[in-house]
Amino acid sequence: MVQRTKLTKTGKGATKKDYQNNNDKANETKSWKNTSIIVACLAICTYFYQSDFLKGNRQQFHYEVPTLNRFDEIKSTKDQIETMFLQSWLDYSTKGGWGYDIYHPLSHTAKNMPQSNQPLGWIIVDSIDTIMLMYNSTSLYKDIFQNEILRIENWIKNDLSYKDIDSEVNVFETTIRMLGGLLSAYHLSSLEFQIPGSNPTIYLEKAIELADCLTPAFIQSPTGIPYSSINLKTGQAIKNHQDNGASSTAEFTTLQLEFKYLAYLTKNKTYWELVENVFPPLYHNNDILSQDKLDGLVPIYTFPDTGHFFTENIRLGSRGDSFYEYLSKQFLQTNQPLYNILYRHSVNGIKRHLVNKTHTSNELTYISEKPMGLTAPSSPKMDHLVCFLGGTMAMGATRGLPINKARVQPWWIDAKDDMESDWLLAQELTRTCYEMYHQSPSGLAPEIVVFNDGSVQYEFDEDQDFIVKPLDRHCLQRPETVESIMFMYHLSSNEEEDDEAKKYQYRKWGQEILNSFNDNSCIDCEIPSEKRFTSLDDCWSIPTVKRDNLESFWLAETLKYLYLLFDDEFDTTKLTQWVFTTEAHPLPVLSPEELTNMGLTTTWSL
Numbered sequence: 001m002v003q004r005t006k007l008t009k010t011g012k013g014a015t016k017k018d019y020q021n022n023n024d025k026a027n028e029t030k031s032w033k034n035t036s037i038i039v040a041c042l043a044i045c046t047y048f049y050q051s052d053f054l055k056g057n058r059q060q061f062h063y064e065v066p067t068l069n070r071f072d073e074i075k076s077t078k079d080q081i082e083t084m085f086l087q088s089w090l091d092y093s094t095k096g097g098w099g100y101d102i103y104h105p106l107s108h109t110a111k112n113m114p115q116s117n118q119p120l121g122w123i124i125v126d127s128i129d130t131i132m133l134m135y136n137s138t139s140l141y142k143d144i145f146q147n148e149i150l151r152i153e154n155w156i157k158n159d160l161s162y163k164d165i166d167s168e169v170n171v172f173e174t175t176i177r178m179l180g181g182l183l184s185a186y187h188l189s190s191l192e193f194q195i196p197g198s199n200p201t202i203y204l205e206k207a208i209e210l211a212d213c214l215t216p217a218f219i220q221s222p223t224g225i226p227y228s229s230i231n232l233k234t235g236q237a238i239k240n241h242q243d244n245g246a247s248s249t250a251e252f253t254t255l256q257l258e259f260k261y262l263a264y265l266t267k268n269k270t271y272w273e274l275v276e277n278v279f280p281p282l283y284h285n286n287d288i289l290s291q292d293k294l295d296g297l298v299p300i301y302t303f304p305d306t307g308h309f310f311t312e313n314i315r316l317g318s319r320g321d322s323f324y325e326y327l328s329k330q331f332l333q334t335n336q337p338l339y340n341i342l343y344r345h346s347v348n349g350i351k352r353h354l355v356n357k358t359h360t361s362n363e364l365t366y367i368s369e370k371p372m373g374l375t376a377p378s379s380p381k382m383d384h385l386v387c388f389l390g391g392t393m394a395m396g397a398t399r400g401l402p403i404n405k406a407r408v409q410p411w412w413i414d415a416k417d418d419m420e421s422d423w424l425l426a427q428e429l430t431r432t433c434y435e436m437y438h439q440s441p442s443g444l445a446p447e448i449v450v451f452n453d454g455s456v457q458y459e460f461d462e463d464q465d466f467i468v469k470p471l472d473r474h475c476l477q478r479p480e481t482v483e484s485i486m487f488m489y490h491l492s493s494n495e496e497e498d499d500e501a502k503k504y505q506y507r508k509w510g511q512e513i514l515n516s517f518n519d520n521s522c523i524d525c526e527i528p529s530e531k532r533f534t535s536l537d538d539c540w541s542i543p544t545v546k547r548d549n550l551e552s553f554w555l556a557e558t559l560k561y562l563y564l565l566f567d568d569e570f571d572t573t574k575l576t577q578w579v580f581t582t583e584a585h586p587l588p589v590l591s592p593e594e595l596t597n598m599g600l601t602t603t604w605s606l
Contacts, residue, residue, distance in 0.1 A: 061150070061151065061154040063147070063151050064147075065090075065094045066090065066143075066144045066147065067529075068083070068086055068087065068090060068144075068528070068529055069529065070083075070140055070141070071083070071528045073140055074140070076566070077511060077514065077566040078137070078563065078566045078567050078568075079139075079140050080514070080518070081514065081559055081562050081563045081566060082134050082138055082140060082141055082563070083140075083141075084517070084518060084533065084559060085130065085131075085134065085555065085559045085563075086141060086144065087528075087531045087532050087533065088105070088532055088533045088550065088554065088555060088559075089127065089131075089148070089555060091105055091108075091532035092105070092123060092550060093148070093151075095108050096108040096109060096110055097110040097123070097550075098155075099119050099124070099155065099159060100112055100119060100123070101113035101114075101119055101120050101121070101122030101123060102122070102549070103123060103549075103550045104548045104549060104550070105523055105532045105533070105534045105548065105549075105550050106523055106534060106546060106548035107548055113169070114165050114167030114168075114169060115167045115168070116165060116166045116167040118161070118164065118165045118166075118167070119159065119160060120162075120165070120169065120174065120177075120178055121156065121160050121178055121181075122177060122178070122552050123550065123552045123555065124152055124155060124156075125156070125160075125177065125178050125181040125182060125185075126177045126178070126181045126552040126553070126555065126556040126583065127181075127552065127555040127556050128149070128152050128181055128184075128185045128203075129181060129184040129185050129188055129556075129560075129585055129586065130555055130556055130559065130560045130563070131145050131148050131149055131152070132145075132149060132185065132188045132189060132193060132195065133188070133560065133563065133564070134563060135149060135193070135195065136188075136192075136193045137563075137567050137569050137570070146195065146196065146197070149189075149195055149198060150197050150198065153198060153199060153202050153203075156182075156202055156203070156206055157202050157206075160206060161209075162178075162206070162209050162210045162213050162232050163209055163212075163213055163232065163233060164232075164233055165213075165231075165232040165233055166231065166232075166233040166234065167231060167232070167233075168229045168230065168231050168238055169229060169230065169231075169232060170228060170229050170251075171214055171217045171226050171227070171228060171229060171230055171251070171252075171255070172228075172248070172250075172251035172252070172254060172255065174210070174214065175214060175254075175255045175258050175259075176254065176255075176258070176581060176582055176583040176585075177552060177556070177583055178210055179207055179210050179211060179214070179258045179259075179262070180257070180258045180581045180583050180585040180587075181556070181583070181585055182203045182204070182206050182207040182210065183203070183204075183207050183258060183261055183262060183265075183585065183587060184581070184585035184586055184587060185200075185203040186200050186201075186203035186204045186207065186265075187261075187586070187587060187588055188586070189203065191588070204265065207262060208262070208266065210232075211259065211262055211271060213230070213232040213233075213235070214230060214232075215270070215271075215274060216230060216235040216236075216237050217229070217230040217237040218274040218275075218277070218278075219237075219274075220237040221237070221304045221305065222305050223278075223281040223304060223305060223306065223307045224274070224277035224278055224280075224281065225247060225252050225278050225281060225282070225302060225304040225307060226247065226252050226255075226278070226304065227239045227240075227247065227304055228240040228247050228248070228251065228304075239304065243301050243310060243311075244303075244310060245303070245304070245305075246301035246302060246303050246304070246310035246311075247301070247302055247303075247304045248300065248301060248302075248319040249282075249298050249299065249300050249301060249302045249309075249319065249320065249323055250300065250318075250319050250320050250321055250322045250323045251319070252278050252302070252304070253278060253279075253282070253322070253323045253326055253327075254322035254323065254325070254326050254582050255275050255278075256275045256276070256326055256330050257326065257329055257330065257333055257579060257581050257587055258581060258587075259271040259272065259274065259275040260272055260275065260330070260333065260334060260590075260600070261333075261587045261588070261590070263598075263600055264590055264594070264595065264598065264600060267598055269598075269599055269600060272600045276602060276603070276604065277604075279604060280604045281306075281307025282298075282302065282307055283342075283606060284307070285306065285307040285308050286298075286307070286308065286309055288345075289345050289606065293374075294314075294349070294374065295345075295348070295349035295352060295353060295374065296342075296345035296346035296347070296348060296349030296350075297314050297346065297349045297350070297353065297354075297370075297374065298314065298320065298323055298346075299311045299312055299313055299314055299373075300313050300314070300315060300318075300319035300320045301313075301319070312370075312371075312372055312373035312376075313369075313370070313371050313372070313373075314353075314354075314369065314370040314371075314373065314374065315369040315370070315371070315383075316350070316354065316367050316369075316383075316385075316386045316389060317369070317382065317383030317385045317386050317448075318383060318385055321383075321385050321386065321388060321389075322388075322582045323346075324343070324346050324347075324350070324389070324392070325388060325392050325582055326582065327339050327342045327343035327346060328340075328343045328392055328395065328396040329392075329395075329579050329580075329581075331343060332395065332396075332399065332400070332579045332589065333579045333587065333589055333590055334590055334592065334595060334600075334602075335590075335592040336592075336601065336602040338602050338604075338605070338606075339602070341606075343396060344418070347393065347396070347418075347422065348418075350367070350389075351421070351425070353370065353374055353378075354367050354368050354369075354370070354378070355367060355368075355425065356368050356378065356380070356451070356453060358451050358452045358453070358465050358466070359452050359453060359454035360452050360463045360464065360465050361463055362435070362463075362465050364428075364431070364432040364435060364451065364465050364466075365425065365428035365429055365431075365432055366380065366382050366429075366432055366451045367382055367386050367389065367429070368380055368381075368382070368451075368453075369381055369382070378453075380450055380451040380452070380453040380455075380458075381448060381449075381450050381451075382448070382449055382450075382451060383447065383448050384433075384436065384445055384446070384447055384448070384478050384480060384481070385478070385480055386429075386480070387429070387430075387433035387436075387478075387480035387481045387483070387484055388480040388483060388484065388582075389426075389429055389484070390425075390426045390427070390429040390430035390433065390484035390487075390488065391426070391430070391480075391483050391484035391485075391486070391487035391488065392484075393422045393423075393425055393426040393429070394422075394423065394426040394484070394487050394488055394491050395487055395491070395575070396422060397412075397419045397422040397423045397426065398423070398491050399411075399576065400491075400575035400576035400577075401491075401575075401576060402490075402491060402492070402493045402572070403423065403491055403492060403493075406419075406491075407419075426484070426488065427488065429484070430481075430484045430485060430488050430506075433445070433480070433481040433484060434481065434485070434509045434513075435465060436449055436466070436481070437481065437509075437512070437513050437516065438509075438512065439465065439466075440516075440539060440540060441539075441540055441541060441542050442475075442516060442520040442536075442539045442540070442541070442542055442544050443512065443513070443515070443516025443519075443520060444475045444513075444516050444517065444520055444521065444536065444539040444544070445475060445478075445481060445539070446468045446472050446473050446474065446475060446539055446540060447472050447473075447474050447475065447476065447478075448468070448469070448472035449466040449467070449468055449472070450466055450467050450468075450469065451465065451466045452464055452465055452466060452467075468540055473537075473538045473539060473540040473541075474535070474536060474537050474538065474539070474547065475521070475535060475536040475539035475544075476535045476536075476551050476553075477517065477521060477533070477535050477536075477551055477553075477554040477558050478551075478553065478558065479553055479557035479558040479560075479561055479584060481513065482510060482513060482558060482561045482562050482565065483557065483561045483584070485506045485509055485510050485513075485561075485565060486506075486510070486561045486562070486564050486565040487575075488506050489503060489504075489506035489507060489510070489565055490564075490570075490572045490575060491575070492506065493572060506565070507565060507566065510562060510565045510566065511566075513562075514562055517533070517558075520536075520539070520542070520543075520544045521533050521534060521535070521536055521544065521546075522534075523546065533550070533554065534546050534547055534548055534549060534550060535547040535549050535550070535551050535554070553583065553584075556583055556584055556585070557583060557584035560584050561584060574586070576589065577589055
């Protein structure tokens, strides 16, 4: 009901008494008009409320579905990648997927991740910084990318509420995709790029809301190692429903870049301390650094209540991979020396125990697994996920500098043998991962391969580098190989003239992989305006078998890394100013002096 304020004056010199005496009859005649006006106003308000215009203090956002009709203007590989991104993105955002976490591009159906059917922003938030990077560099689609950014901001502000999601979510996945995506979008839109109409604070406010919903997962654990999942609304932390409640070692050691950057932005030390506190129970309760025990390598499951390992299984694939990645990247982000020391221990252990070569003429270098512990036999199985290691080792050795500049730095000279060995291993691993694509019938790599280690356990054809088991033939359009190719290309810049061909070889590999994605993971391939992309159930056959699922990392990582590989305007000094999270979200390298002044330092020791 609308309450009207009592009128005290109606004009110059008129009092309330004057008004009442002179207008008694007029009031009677006007009463029906006032009633009509009130009814009309209520009807209008009801209409707008039911149409969602006023719900949640919404701001009206006018969105026109863009027409993707500039195919004749594609001039470069960079233009091609932008087009492929928009073919996937606009199919998701305009044909049934918008706002949903899971999208099926074949059937144009969608749903949300949480059981409560409330969105996490799984695809939208994970993709936003790719759109920003393309907006900043495109010459073909700037208007479309700008409009998509503003549409996303409007959705995040009005439709995304983490504190109301009454469902269990995975702490790791929610952190790397959602929290990382929001923080990267904030950084790029506030400090790196000028995006007319953008409001960067939307991203930061939502990141704080999400982080505060995630922190009870740390607090409710007696060791500080977070439980695997949490209900975002109630704050109830939940252990892993499998593996005797053990947490994935890679998951709880791959939250640090995101929370540390948020601590820096907010000057809230709690975020920093929570993600630092997972390491003392891990290192103090296990013989990780002892060469006679684990030699810097970690089993893939850890009991969160004790910090002790649950299994002896050691691998750099799923549940092990990003532990090693974030040791290096924490050092690159914060310059805290302890993490470089830990990374060095782990890399040396990898070289001593896991690096092998195929018994073939190609002599491909691969990373084996130790499913029964370091003293047991190795397995020649390698996940596509392991292909991150080439890029990580190259960045760890060069610290983001081109190789010829890195080689004259004091830290390289002081550890020259290690650094040269790391750089060589990065090159060899990246070549192996390229071969996983090159030797595939579709030109796309499967999820897992088994390398020829010369044993009789598997049947190999003569000089066959690897085999693919029937259940491992799926291709999820993963980013790790093109990630390493991108880093190797830019870090190889300015090498000696006779090595320039080696640098451009990485672009040739990237172009080959891009073409295979474009030709063999597409739907409605011959109709450019309808063309879109999906992951595959079988990439080891022609034609490929489509899976009908859009993985968020296809947009957030794979196409982003390919774009940066072919973007001639990409400022390679950014590799010393940014650190890419495990989900490819660029965050800034932080000033050690500022961190010290804020009290954001590493206080634990071995």
